[in-house]
Amino acid sequence: MSFRNISAWAIRNPVAPIVLFIALMLAGMLSFSRMSVNDSPDIDFPAAQINIAQPGAAPSELETQVTQKVEAAVRSVSGIDEINSSVREGSSSTFVQFAIGTPIDRAVNDIRDAITNIRSDLPDGILEPQVSRVDIGGSEIAIFSAESRDMTLEELSWYVDNSVAKRLVSVSGMASIQRSGGVKREIRVVLDPARMQAQGVTAPQINTQLRATNLNAAGGRAEIAGSEQSLRVLGNAATAFALGEKLISVGGGRSIKLSDVATVRDGYAEQRNISKMGGKQVLSFAMAKSKGASDVRVYDEGVAQLRKLEKENAKVKFRQLFTTVDYTRSQYHSAINAMWEGAVLAVLVVFLFLRDWRATLISAIAIPLSAIPAFWFMDLMGFTLNGVSLIALSLVAGVLVDDAIVEIENIVRHMRMGKTAYQASIDAADEIGLAVLATTMAIVAVFLPVGLMPGLTGQFFKQFGLTVVVAVLISLAVARLITPMMAAYILKPPKNEHREPSWMATYLRWAAWCLKHRLLTMLAATAFFIGSVMLIPLLPTGFL
Numbered sequence: 001m002s003f004r005n006i007s008a009w010a011i012r013n014p015v016a017p018i019v020l021f022i023a024l025m026l027a028g029m030l031s032f033s034r035m036s037v038n039d040s041p042d043i044d045f046p047a048a049q050i051n052i053a054q055p056g057a058a059p060s061e062l063e064t065q066v067t068q069k070v071e072a073a074v075r076s077v078s079g080i081d082e083i084n085s086s087v088r089e090g091s092s093s094t095f096v097q098f099a100i101g102t103p104i105d106r107a108v109n110d111i112r113d114a115i116t117n118i119r120s121d122l123p124d125g126i127l128e129p130q131v132s133r134v135d136i137g138g139s140e141i142a143i144f145s146a147e148s149r150d151m152t153l154e155e156l157s158w159y160v161d162n163s164v165a166k167r168l169v170s171v172s173g174m175a176s177i178q179r180s181g182g183v184k185r186e187i188r189v190v191l192d193p194a195r196m197q198a199q200g201v202t203a204p205q206i207n208t209q210l211r212a213t214n215l216n217a218a219g220g221r222a223e224i225a226g227s228e229q230s231l232r233v234l235g236n237a238a239t240a241f242a243l244g245e246k247l248i249s250v251g252g253g254r255s256i257k258l259s260d261v262a263t264v265r266d267g268y269a270e271q272r273n274i275s276k277m278g279g280k281q282v283l284s285f286a287m288a289k290s291k292g293a294s295d296v297r298v299y300d301e302g303v304a305q306l307r308k309l310e311k312e313n314a315k316v317k318f319r320q321l322f323t324t325v326d327y328t329r330s331q332y333h334s335a336i337n338a339m340w341e342g343a344v345l346a347v348l349v350v351f352l353f354l355r356d357w358r359a360t361l362i363s364a365i366a367i368p369l370s371a372i373p374a375f376w377f378m379d380l381m382g383f384t385l386n387g388v389s390l391i392a393l394s395l396v397a398g399v400l401v402d403d404a405i406v407e408i409e410n411i412v413r414h415m416r417m418g419k420t421a422y423q424a425s426i427d428a429a430d431e432i433g434l435a436v437l438a439t440t441m442a443i444v445a446v447f448l449p450v451g452l453m454p455g456l457t458g459q460f461f462k463q464f465g466l467t468v469v470v471a472v473l474i475s476l477a478v479a480r481l482i483t484p485m486m487a488a489y490i491l492k493p494p495k496n497e498h499r500e501p502s503w504m505a506t507y508l509r510w511a512a513w514c515l516k517h518r519l520l521t522m523l524a525a526t527a528f529f530i531g532s533v534m535l536i537p538l539l540p541t542g543f544l
Contacts, residue, residue, distance in 0.1 A: 007407075007429030007484040011422070014489070017481040024373035024474075031379035032372070036294035038386045039328040043459035046104040047134040048111050050074070050094040054126040059087045065123050067092045073114040079107055095134070100455055108133045140178075141295050142323040144306065145282040150315045156283050157182035159316060164285065167309060171301045173293025182283040187243055190263045199261055201250045206258070209248055284321060294384070296332075299325040335390030342397030343367045349398075350405060359408050362486045366404035367397060369482060370475040377470045383463045392467040399443065399472060403436050403479030411487045425488035433480070440476040444469050 010017045052066050067085050071094060074083065079102035085094040098107050112131045119129070146164065148156050157179070165177040189210075191203055244259035258264060289298040306318045346367065351360040371393055383389050410432050414424035451465025452458070514521045 005430060005433075007433065007480050008426045010481040010485045011425055011429075011488045014485050017485055021369055021373070021478070021482060024376065025369070027376040028372035028374065030376075032375040032385075035375065035379055036292065036384040037296045037328065037332050038384045039295060039324055039331065040386050041384065041388050041460055041463045042291050043456070045134075045456070045459070046079075046098040046100070046102045046107060048096045048098075048104075048108050049130075049132050049134050050096065050111065050115060051091065051130045051132075052093075052122070052126055053091045054123060055090050057090055057123075057125070059089055062090075062092045063087050066126065067094065069118055069121055070094050070115065073118045074111055077107065077110045077114055100459065104133060140286045140288050141299050141325055142302070143284055143286045143321045145284045145319045145321055146316055147282060147319060148316045153281075153283065154183055156316070157184065159313075160283060160285055163313075164306075164309060167305050168287065168302055171298060171305060173290050173298040174302060175288045175290040175293075177285050178288060179283070179285045181281065188265055189243070189258065190265075192261055192263065195261045199250055199256050201248060201256070201261060205250075206248055206261070210246070210258075292382075292384075295325050295328050299323065331387045332385060332390065335387065335394055338394040339371070339390070339397055342394055343371075346398040346401050350401060354405075354409070354412070356412070358490050358492065359412060359487075362483055362490060363401050363404045363408050365486070366475055366478045366483065367400050369478045370400040370471055371397070373474050374467065374471045377474075378463075378467060381466065383467065386463070388460060389463040389467050392464045393471060396468050396471050400475040403440060403475055404483045406432060406436055406439070407479050407483045408487060411484065411491065415491065415493055421491040421493070422488045425484040425491075429480070429484040436476065436479055440472055443472045447472075 050070055052062075052070065054062060054066070067087055070092070071083055071085060074080065074094070074096055077096075079098045080096060081099045082097040083094065084097075085092065087093075096111060098104065108131065115129050115131055122129075146156055146160050151159065160177075160179055160182065165179070168174055168177050189206075191206065196202065196206075244257065244262075244264035246258045247255040248258055248261070249255050287299070287302050289295060310317060343364075347360060347364040350363045351357070354360055354363070374393065378389060407429060410428040411421075411424050414428045415421060417424075419427065447465045447468040449465070451462050451469060453461050453465075
């Protein structure tokens with residue numbers, strides 16, 4: 001069976017194409033109901049972050065002893081596109097961006113191996129280097145404030161870090177909760193130089209012994225009462241008083257309490273950031289969703305958890321400060337409405353020209369039969385319902401009926417020759433099969449390269465181009481299988497003699513005039529084209 005006579009097969013075997021497209025419609029509707037709704041496509045932006053801390057080190061010292069060595073080590077890793085470093089007191093951070101398409105897991109392992117190889121060349125006082133993968137997709141979707149009149153700022157900070165964050169990260173698709181403002185608990189040890197000198201102890205001695213004893217660590221295994229149990233060494237002090245009772249060895253077999261040479265008090269760390277609302281300090285936290293998760297679903301489930309927390313603890317109230325989800329919702333609904341409007345207008349135009357409700361129905365049904373199954377293929381390719389993919393379907397709403405219109409118009413022409421609808425459908429579909437294929441492939445030839453564009457821009461346009469390609473290919477299948485099959489069983493022979501509409505005569509006169517004055521027509525078309533190109537610099541530009 002060739003492409004040209006596939007329509008004849010569908011006409012003679014109507015059950016097969018009907019079952020096929022019913023299955024595609026069901027798959028498309030199921031995929032649509034579970035697809036993520038996002039503001040923009042999730043992009044693949046491979047990058048890694050290298051953080052090295054050395055408490056107390058000056059930026060100039062870190063730059064020469066750490067940052068420059070790290071950059072030299074990672075520069076040999078393949079696939080690197082750009083390296084950026086920042087140095088501040090006590091820490092060095094290097095951001096490594098890889099070329100689009102680089103396997104990120106392998107690249108991060110290569111970076112980690114490179115840092116391990118130069119570990120012996122780095123200063124002894126640094127903390128263990130941290131190499132982590134950077135996921136660009138995890139963006140903030142909402143910011144809330146936590147307010148309470150019956151809790152101190154320290155208590156409210158601990159409540160958000162412990163209770164609120166744990167509850168929210170349990171939401172599927174929630175990447176992290178980032179608190180801003182508030183404070184962190186800190187037990188301060190203020191050394192007294194005079195008392196230290198009297199006891200003959202130095203600050204480094206006290207620091208070393210506190211680091212060695214103030215920890216929780218694994219203590220191995222022990223056999224107790226015939227059974228083996230795990231042991232832990234618990235050295236952390238629960239309170240400031242307990243820490244002050246720690247014994248510090250000063251040599252010569254003598255030990256003193258930490259409180260003998262220092263003032264130990266329970267407080268909070270120095271506040272490095274602050275959030276204000278209405279001139280009053282508030283504690284805020286941001287919700288960040290993971291890559292591939294739905295903005296709307298994660299936000300709705302997160303808000304539901306906050307409402308439950310308000311019922312469980314009436315002391316704390318949460319107020320929304322900012323969210324991107326409202327904009328995402330409006331974009332989604334406007335895109336869906338644009339698809340409906342485009343489909344309705346396309347149907348009205350078809351009816352205006354064909355002036356037959358049966359022919360209009362057969363042509364119009366190509367829109368849902370093409371658009372809805374496209375969601376299934378979009379789901380298979382990992383696409384989401386976002387501004388780019390939905391606008392692609394909105395733009396091709398009128399294109400989806402093109403092949404069906406060509407098919408149905410040719411079938412009607414054959415019926416006007418006196419043929420039955422059944423025979424006219426077979427002859428007409430066979431006659432223009434290759435022409436319909438050519439028009440669809442022309443659209444594919446334009447949009448497929450858009451979906452295969454390289455680089456960061458290609459990450460955004462991938463969903464646009466491939467969505468259009470999938471939709472028009474499905475519309476081709478509809479035009480070759482469903483349209484002639486429906487025409488064979490639904491169309492009726494015209495009762496009256498066919499007459500062209502009155503405006504057709506006006507159009508034919510203008511077309512005849514253009515054919516007689518070809519040079520003038522070409523000059524006018526060229527001037528119009530040049531004028532259009534000259535207007536391009538006046539248009540505002542953006543990323544997309």
